[in-house]
Amino acid sequence: MMPGVKVTFTLKLKPEAIDGFCGALPEMIKDTAKRPGFQDLQIVRHATEPAIMFIETWDSEQSYHDYIAWRTERGEMDGMAAVLAGPPQLDFWPTLVAAAG
Structure with missing residues (x-):
């Protein structure tokens, strides 16, 4: 795997929308994984705020x-x-x- 570039994409969602949005993500990211230049993706949800962060690795910004x-x-x-x-x-x-693990 190439080193690539990390991308963080943080979304502050309407409180009434977060559960539905998060529920749709597992299906949506199946398409993401097929895109040229994709390496990996994690999505994390904030503990107390209606917010999520995509942490992605791509071959390049382009x-x-x-x-x-x-x-x-x-x-x-x-x-x-x-x-x-x-x-x-x-x-x-x-x-x-730096990296560990």
Whole structure:
């Protein structure tokens, strides 16, 4: 596996939407895993806030942007926007400083 780039994507969801959104994720990420440049993905839920974070590894930032363009073309990003309580936070982490495990 190539080192790639880590991507974090944090969503603050409407409280009434979080359970349904999280429930749909296992099926949705099956398609993510098939996209060019995908390496791995974890999704974590905040303990007390209606928020989730996608922690992803892609071959490159461009691979991730291509993936988001594909999701957007399918109309899925509009659906996600309807359940957001605030703007999403997207960050790229290209440099591995240390690792264990």
